[in-house]
Amino acid sequence: MEKNLILAGVGGQGILSIAFVIDNAALDAGYQFKQAEVHGMSQRGGAVQSHLRYADHPIHSDLIPTGRVDMVLSVEPLEVLRYWKTLSPEGWVVSSITPYINIPDYPDMDELLTQLVSFPSVVLVDAGKIAQAAGNLRAQNMATLGAASPLLDFDDEQLLKYVRVLFGAKGEKIVAVNEKAYRYGKAAGQFFRGLIEAGIAPLDAVWLTRRMDPATIDPAQAGRWARLASDKDALAAILEAGSDLDAARVGVPG
Amino acid sequence: MGREVLLGDEAVGLGAVHAGLTGIFGYPGTPSTEIFEFVERIARKRGDIEAHWSTNEKVAYEEALGVSWAGRRALVTMKHVGLNVAADAFMNSAVTGANGGLVLAVADDPGMHSSQNEQDSRYFAKFALIPCFEPRDQQACYDMTRDAYDLSEELGIPVMVRLVTRIAHSRSAVETVSEPRPQNPLEPAKDIRRWTLLPSNARVQYRILVEKQPELLRRAEESPYNVLELRGKRGIIACGITLNYALENLPRDHDWSILAIGQYPVPPEKLRRLVEHVDEVLVLEDGYPFVEEMLRGLFGLGMATVRGRLTGELPRTGELNPDLVRAGMGLPEVATAAQMDTTAASRPPTLCPGCPHTDTYKALNEALEIFTDPQVFSDIGCYTLGALPPLQAIHSCVDMGASISMAAGAAIAGYRPAVAVIGDSTFAHSGMTGLLSAIEQEANVNIVIVDNETVAMTGTQPSAATMETLDRIVLGLGIDPEHFRVITPVPKNHADNVRVFREELEHEGPSVIVARRACIEKIKRHR
Ligand code: SF4
Numbered sequence: 001m002e003k004n005l006i007l008a009g010v011g012g013q014g015i016l017s018i019a020f021v022i023d024n025a026a027l028d029a030g031y032q033f034k035q036a037e038v039h040g041m042s043q044r045g046g047a048v049q050s051h052l053r054y055a056d057h058p059i060h061s062d063l064i065p066t067g068r069v070d071m072v073l074s075v076e077p078l079e080v081l082r083y084w085k086t087l088s089p090e091g092w093v094v095s096s097i098t099p100y101i102n103i104p105d106y107p108d109m110d111e112l113l114t115q116l117v118s119f120p121s122v123v124l125v126d127a128g129k130i131a132q133a134a135g136n137l138r139a140q141n142m143a144t145l146g147a148a149s150p151l152l153d154f155d156d157e158q159l160l161k162y163v164r165v166l167f168g169a170k171g172e173k174i175v176a177v178n179e180k181a182y183r184y185g186k187a188a189g190q191f192f193r194g195l196i197e198a199g200i201a202p203l204d205a206v207w208l209t210r211r212m213d214p215a216t217i218d219p220a221q222a223g224r225w226a227r228l229a230s231d232k233d234a235l236a237a238i239l240e241a242g243s244d245l246d247a248a249r250v251g252v253p254g
Numbered sequence: 255m256g257r258e259v260l261l262g263d264e265a266v267g268l269g270a271v272h273a274g275l276t277g278i279f280g281y282p283g284t285p286s287t288e289i290f291e292f293v294e295r296i297a298r299k300r301g302d303i304e305a306h307w308s309t310n311e312k313v314a315y316e317e318a319l320g321v322s323w324a325g326r327r328a329l330v331t332m333k334h335v336g337l338n339v340a341a342d343a344f345m346n347s348a349v350t351g352a353n354g355g356l357v358l359a360v361a362d363d364p365g366m367h368s369s370q371n372e373q374d375s376r377y378f379a380k381f382a383l384i385p386c387f388e389p390r391d392q393q394a395c396y397d398m399t400r401d402a403y404d405l406s407e408e409l410g411i412p413v414m415v416r417l418v419t420r421i422a423h424s425r426s427a428v429e430t431v432s433e434p435r436p437q438n439p440l441e442p443a444k445d446i447r448r449w450t451l452l453p454s455n456a457r458v459q460y461r462i463l464v465e466k467q468p469e470l471l472r473r474a475e476e477s478p479y480n481v482l483e484l485r486g487k488r489g490i491i492a493c494g495i496t497l498n499y500a501l502e503n504l505p506r507d508h509d510w511s512i513l514a515i516g517q518y519p520v521p522p523e524k525l526r527r528l529v530e531h532v533d534e535v536l537v538l539e540d541g542y543p544f545v546e547e548m549l550r551g552l553f554g555l556g557m558a559t560v561r562g563r564l565t566g567e568l569p570r571t572g573e574l575n576p577d578l579v580r581a582g583m584g585l586p587e588v589a590t591a592a593q594m595d596t597t598a599a600s601r602p603p604t605l606c607p608g609c610p611h612t613d614t615y616k617a618l619n620e621a622l623e624i625f626t627d628p629q630v631f632s633d634i635g636c637y638t639l640g641a642l643p644p645l646q647a648i649h650s651c652v653d654m655g656a657s658i659s660m661a662a663g664a665a666i667a668g669y670r671p672a673v674a675v676i677g678d679s680t681f682a683h684s685g686m687t688g689l690l691s692a693i694e695q696e697a698n699v700n701i702v703i704v705d706n707e708t709v710a711m712t713g714t715q716p717s718a719a720t721m722e723t724l725d726r727i728v729l730g731l732g733i734d735p736e737h738f739r740v741i742t743p744v745p746k747n748h749a750d751n752v753r754v755f756r757e758e759l760e761h762e763g764p765s766v767i768v769a770r771r772a773c774i775e776k777i778k779r780h781r
Contacts, residue, residue: 040284040368046603062424067588081598
């Protein structure tokens with residue numbers, strides 16, 4: 001077993017926190033790991049990335065070779081494009097779709113999403129919205145980690161243990177917020193994949209997942225939503241019934 | 255035995271602590287900073303290790319040399335260009351030699367992730383005639399640092415541990431010893447001739463250093479870090495971290511003959527055996543073609559073809575990685591997932607929202623509008639980012655302190671306006687002497703010291719010359735108090751600040767304007 005991840009984001013988004021959680025979970029699980037990170041100048045709002053590798057055998061290079069990347073895990077959608085050419089043919093993209101716009105030529109969001117969903121093995125969640133629902137916008141990193149977690153080799157407890165270690169010093173409230181963000185992120189990611197697997201067009205899946213309440217989104221319902229969403233008119237009618245989704249959810253088809 | 259998850263930098267620090275370290279000194283610089291910070295945290299807990307940031311690398315090196323003189327073990331840390339600053343102390347410490355173990359941990363930055371050049375410190379080790387360790391992984395960072403102390407004391411000379419960015423900032427598990435070595439007792443060196451490098455003494459000392467060289471070679475030859483494995487007719491010389499890149503691309507039962515180098519000077523016998531065994535040899539170095547050049551000499555090597563950075567199999571500049579090494583080895587590319595061919599808009603680093611430098615630059619830019627195309631000399635720190643759009647406020651960045659002296663030179667050459675922008679810590683590091691000269695020379699310069707009360711770029715370490723200390727230094731250096739101004743760079747002061755800049759630009763002769771407001775990041779971290 002060997003897993004190679006590129007963690008991506010913008011300086012300040014906390015990708016090293018994601019790395020900390022996975023590093024330690026990997027260590028607990030008896031894996032070897034290496035994790036190369038970026039310090040210094042780019043941490044000031046620049047593009048940052050971390051190569052994280054764990055395996056049940058010794059790992060040589062700190063950097064992952066092109067073609068051997070199993071996952072690009074990005075807290076920011078534009079950043080995916082910087083690294084996804086290094087993915088292996090079986091590789092995955094897991095990304096937040098909440099943009100971090102600090103450059104003048106940030107691409108058009110619809111175009112960016114269209115590019116991202118052109119990749120078949122993709123999980124997209126709105127980490128900004130999820131983090132906000134969990135109680136703190138800074139928890140976008142943990143929301144994205146949650147979305148990626150089903151593709152990693154750990155159960156929730158193995159990862160959440162280190163979410164607690166990481167935020168422990170900041171108090172119970174921050175710990176709770178980040179745990180929540182992780183769980184919401186996981187549910188949103190699974191819901192999204194559920195829609196895709198039920199045959200929903202990827203952009204519609206993005207759209208529908210985004211409109212769900214992060215606190216109550218239920219991956220088990222993805223199939224039903226998918227059936228509904230295949231009938232555009234029926235879906236639109238339900239969603240229109242109340243502009244807020246909770247109202248719409250009342251009409252989840254049985 | 256214990257096990258800890260450590261950055262390469264941290265593993266060096268812990269190795270030093272477990273080798274009986276008494277004192278660590280350094281100046282912050284990416285990618286070396288975390289060595290010091292890690293030891294500092296231990297020092298704070300334990301109370302029996304001294305950890306001090308120094309005003310610059312030369313001072314740090316000399317302080318470490320003083321600890322060594324006192325018979326105790328010292329670590330001095332810096333980035334590669336910092337060693338240029340410390341070079342005087344460094345070169346001469348090889349001549350005096352070390353008393354207590356003296357280790358220099360220097361972190362090079364191939365690819366210039368956070369630096370203005372990618373100079374290779376192995377040349378410095380060779381220049382000074384001292385041994386150098388180059389770890390390939392975090393475990394080696396820990397082990398080599400401990401070995402470096404023993405070697406330093408056995409041979410009576412300083413020893414270098416050379417890191418590169420990828421090892422400095424990569425994390426892995428490290429096995430540690432259960433019984434750290436105790437510190438040395440205080441036992442000052444009393445051999446006056448050895449430590450007083452008058453020419454008559456220095457000649458003797460230098461001969462002693464030269465006479466130690468065969469022993470250095472013997473140690474390198476026997477070193478467990480220089481491993482020769484002879485297999486097929488294709489050879490690789492892999493220095494430090496590059497061994498990982500080669501092995502990453504090879505199956506376990508490959509047929510390449512490999513010499514891994516982790517301890518310098520280069521072991522000639524092992525090198526000869528490899529070269530005699532193979533038809534061609536690829537030299538992998540994350541840095542300059544140091545070994546490659548040595549191997550090739552002026553006329554190439556008769557026995558085998560040498561390939562590497564000088565022959566185009568590997569790029570001449572920049573950081574190596576598994577892909578470049580794979581290509582250099584002539585192996586086919588690995589298949590990747592098929593994606594649309596997209597390029598991502600680049601996202602360069604920027605000043606933080608609310609950064610004081612932004613307000614300083616906005617005011618300075620406006621004040622300078624009265625000149626056509628004014629060029630501003632600057633220096634090294636967060637404020638260097640002012641060179642990028644949208645501010646584009648500065649037009650030079652060369653080395654620590656160069657802003658002031660270059661502005662003075664330009665002024666003396668007749669350039670108006672000669673403006674320098676320098677940070678408080680950079681000023682303490684290398685700006686003070688330049689300012690004293692400019693004042694003595696009555697150069698018509700305007701020095702802007704952006705005092706954000708910290709060393710921001712490397713993670714908000716304490717600055718040696720901020721606030722009142724800075725003011726007292728500047729006045730003490732002899733600036734006319736009428737042309738010493740302090741402004742607060744906030745948006746609401748913009749018009750006033752422009753006026754202050756204008757007034758000083760009109761003044762003939764040196765002036766200093768301190769733009770003082772704390773770094774946002776510092777406020778956050780030290781809350
Ligand atoms: S770290 Fe401080 S000095 Fe550097 S850009 Fe941010 S606010 Fe400015």
